[in-house]
Amino acid sequence: MLRSRALQAHWRIPRMRRIACVLLLLAQPVAARAQVSGDVVKIGVLTDMAGVTADITGKGSVVAAEMAVTEIGGAVLGKPIQIVSADHQHKADVGTAIARRWFDVEDVDAIVDVPNSGVALAVQSLAREKKRIVLYSGPGTTALTNEQCSPYGFHWTYDTYAVSHGTASAVVKAGGGTWFILASDYAFGHQLQQDATSVIAALGGKVLGSARHPLNTSDFSSFLLSAQSSGAKVIGLANAGNDTVNAMRQAGEFGLVQGGQSLAALILFLQDVHALGLRDAQGTYLTTASYWDMNEATRAWSKAFFAKTGMMPSMLHAGVYGAVRHYLKAVASAGTDDAGRVATTMRTIPVEDVFSEDASIREDGRVTRTMYLVRVKKPSDSKYPWDYFDIVRKIPPEKTVWPLAESKCPLVKASSR
Known part of the structure; x- marks a missing residue:
């Protein structure tokens, strides 16, 4: 027994x-299949299809994302890549509802673009909760990588700190010591006004007055009359897209420049200049993260973009392309689309695309990069269509970002402060 x-x-x-x-x-x-959730890497372009920033984001952002996918080869880790898109209508509740559906129902791995800082901050909160990646090209608020930073959030193209320091400092140093600031009345405009005011004061200038207007304003007459009566040498426009275009056009109709005041667009895009025309926009300083006509590589990519859209890319379009490309490279390198592992990999692999110079990702999610102070050409100096900018000088990466020593982001180590 x-x-x-x-x-x-x-x-x-x-x-x-x-x-x-x-x-x-x-x-x-099963483990092999789990490398890519749902057997597809899905990226959602959350953008503005018909609103005030549609020309500088919108369908162009979708095309830019698709071009990045094509450049990667249409697949990653042997799985197809899918681009979906939606219009947030510049409403935080609409944008959040779309993002929630994408995360919970449609298994979207990453969201990109998100013009409008209010929408972006709402999506940031949701994505942090859901542990999903968001790549911001369109919004400008520094809060995305400061007090409201996220381990899954990456601020890719620019922020209000970068453009205000580039443009406002150039104008003050050129003799524009007194300002009136006209800002859009939401998170982006508030932050841009605050950042520009700090730069102006630090350089010995003074803001004599300010006013805020609703998003997508058609009549700026009362705001411009206040600016005119302030006696300020410079009228700073802390808005974007069609609001900037309309304000500059109406300033011309009021004869503000002829009366001795000058305009400073704290953020201005290639499409805005195209809409205004060089006659009205000439001489305007602006700060940009990229320009289509910088070298052979940027020209080649931009001509392919033009063939699909009928326009050259804004810096936001270029940012969407670069962000999607980097994200897909990180998925390939990490061997998974798991958000935590991909986010870590994104911070370690080099940022390489035709529009990014000396770019890298900080621990707070901010992409540091060389930016460019440019000046809008005179009509007589433009040699071919979309030949609008002269590059005045490069702005090194460390001059375009909020100092880590002043950061309120929990991801930033105390030793970095």
Whole structure:
């Protein structure tokens, strides 16, 4: 009896091992499939399709994302890449509802673009909760990488700190010491006004007055009359898209420049200049993260973009392209679309695309990069369509970002402060 029981025990051990081996073999294909959730890498372009920033984001952002996917080869880790898109209508509740549906129902791995700082901050909060990646090209608020930073949020193209320091400092140094600031009345405009005011004061200038207007304003007459009566040398426009275009056009109709005041667009895009025309926009300083006509590589990419959209890319379009490309490279390098592992990988692999110079990702999620102070050309100096900017000088990466020493982001180590 004892011998029989010993033999039974002896034969049970190999049998248990055989079962374990079978279970391990069965588990291996499941683990392989789990590398990419849903067998597809899905990226959502949350953008403005018909509103005030549609020309500088919108359908162009979708095309830019698609071009990045094509450049990668249309697949990653052997799985297809899918681009979906939606219009947030510049409403935080609409944008958050779309993002929630994408995360919870449609298994979207990453969201990109998100013009409008209010929408971006709402999406940031949701994405942090859901542990999903968001790549911001369109919004400008520094809060995305400061007090409301996220391990899954990456501020890719620019922020209000970068453009205000580039443009406002150039104008003050050129003699524009007194300002009136006209700002859009939401998070982006508030932050841009605050950042510009700090730069102006630090350089010995003074803001004599300010006013805030609703998003997508058609009549700026009362605001411009206040600016005119302030006696300020410079009228700073802390708005974007069609609001900037309309304000500059109406300033021309009021004769503000002819009366001795000058305009400073704290953020101005290639499409804005195209809409205004060089006659009205000439001489305007602005800060940009990229320009289509910088070199052969940027020209080649931009001409391919033009063939699909009928326009050259804004810096936001270029940012969407670069962000999607980097994200997909990180997925490939990490061997998974798991958000935590991809976010870590994004911070370690080099940022490389035709529009990014000396770019890298800080611990707070901010992409540091060389930016460019440019001046809008005179009509006589433009040699071909979309030849609008002269590059005045490069702005090094460390001059375009909020200092880590002043950061309120929990991701920033105390030793960095």
